[in-house]
Amino acid sequence: MTDATSSIPQRLGQPVEITDETFDETVWTEEVTFIDRIPRSIAMIGLFAIFLFIWQMVHAFAIVSPIILPSPDEVGADIVKVGKNLMSGGYMLDAFWITTKEVLIGFFFAIAIGFSLGVLVGETTFGERAVLPYLVAIDTMPKVAFAPLFLAWLGFGIASKVALAAFIATFPIVVGTAAGLYAADENARMLFRSLGASRWQTLFRMKIPAGLPHIFTGLKIGAVGVMAGAITAEFLGGGKGFGELIRVAASQLQTPRVFSLIIYLSLLGFALFWTVVWVERRLVFWHQSSVTGIGDR
């Protein structure tokens, strides 16, 4: 090596010079717009303020009847009222708790059933050939239409709401899980085969971890669906949940109450969704999409 190195000349080329000179007309640099400079939180609050302003204007000029669209301050006052009832453990808290239970139990069943079916479809030929066509067929049906059936089978209690919530949330989880199991690339499969890994090892050490981003996409869609399912079932099947409160308020033309109830209900959906995102960030820290949603990246 040293022999050969010594035969290389000291310098073959010449150093490249650096100058300060530029051609004036050709200067082209990055532009930073005004919006780029605003921090995200300020931008969000600003947009919300504009939204409230327009809303208030619509109300002030009586463009829409106040029964249809109450003013922001009416809604604000009612939010405080409902908040007090919830805090003091009133009947609204009981309703909120019932809906929370429906949503959580529904989501639990959706995860258990959805994941199992997803593994069946994604991992076995039987699942892919025989089960998948039926799942696709059921998935294309409007699932809310099953609500009366669930009511007839399970009654007007919590069970029928749980059933519809789980029913709606199951399919995206099945799809996410099955797609996730297909996600591992050919090289990874070949590596595991070359190591003599068992089917079980391949599933748990490679396919499921590799599929977690897809699985969590399914879970996030499911978390939204489970809320929709529970509330729809409450609208149709009564009971004592939050959906019933909304239905009653709407039927009495208490529009501000409907708005404030929806806002508190959305807190539940929000909490569920962000719990899923939180778990995803812990488990799928290695993947780009684990920073979905309002990014802190």
Add this chain to the structure above:
Amino acid sequence: MTGTAATEIRQQVAQRGRPVYQLRNVTKSYGLGKIKALDPVSVDLREGSFSSVIGPSGCGKSTLLKVMAGLTPPTSGSVVLEGDPVMGPRREIGMMFQQATLFPWLTALENVMLPITIRDGKHAAKSQQDDARELLDLVGLSGFENVYPRQLSGGMAQRAAICRMLITRPEVLLLDEPFSALDELVRDFMNMELQRICTARNATAMLITHSIPEAVFLSDTVYIMSPRPGRLTEEIRIDLPRPRNLDMMTSPEFALYVRYIRSKLDEGAQV
């Protein structure tokens, strides 16, 4: 005393040329015999030798390697490794692919120990942690044990993949274009590393590549493969002294081998 020394030497000489891998009339076709991927291939790989297969894309090189690795059965013919027929993945074999294929949820160290984790369980892997650290150290990755793959560059990832291949102390290395995704500078460095490792371990290696200089640089024997169906058409012995260094790549002998192989591949392409 002299008698035992003589038998020892005799044993060593006998062992040096011992065929480790033996392929006899191995063929592979897909689609119920409609598409022939491999015409009969018969090759012996001797212990400690380094062989390369070079040929155009889609000529069946990877198929040959997969059959040798026991990842897919041949349509006919037999593959024997260390006297035993290959009927599936074998412990003696270490493999490397074009992509590093490190798993992003495992640290570099966990990735390296993966083969042991899968074969012998977590406990066994833990007991060989020091081995894994040593290997990472050897390829210049000390300090990166607990780093996740996405923080590694392409070259570093491929080096970790080398460690993963070596952790089980394989006697045979099957390499499927392992460095073709790396840039030229890193690639040269990796080839030096590979030569050093193979020599130190007396490993028998089989490399699949598109790069003629790489094949010449690393190999004792280069096989030229013609496409559709894949067939080994020529065996070229590379008589360059070992250990080889990068300066040899500009020597006239080296250039002659490269030119010869290129002309052979061009001939095949015109057919």
